[in-house]
Amino acid sequence: MASPDSAGRVCVVATRDATFERCRAGFYPAPQSYDRTTTPFEYMAFYRTAPVSAITHYATVTDRIEQRRGDAGPMGEADWQDMIDPFSDEQIAVVFELGGLVALDSPVENDQNGVRGPWYCSLEALQGSTTLSELATRSDQ
16 A cells, blocks of 8 residues: 655545544545535545544545436435535535545644634645644645
């Protein structure tokens, strides 16, 4: 297995438990209108909301697949209902296919207001930060 590129760009997103479990299963969807669907990055990192309240894992983005609701693809109807419908009425999503989740050696703890919207940083910045405040100074939120 190749070692991660520490200069590679990371998109940090907030995840609820149900979303994080789907990331474990190898995918993270977003409505097509979200900027992250067209922004270039190599990794996704996951800020886990209550009760964890920290960025705990990241994964390599291995593919981006456009899926229309009702068409065959990575997401089934339950995925649409749980992961797209609460946020958007869009009928097209971009599904980020992910490599295996990698636990950070030290989670990036929430010492402010959590992660709202995507944050972008290098993998090196993510791995070298211990708090969200510290990461915020090293990212373009």
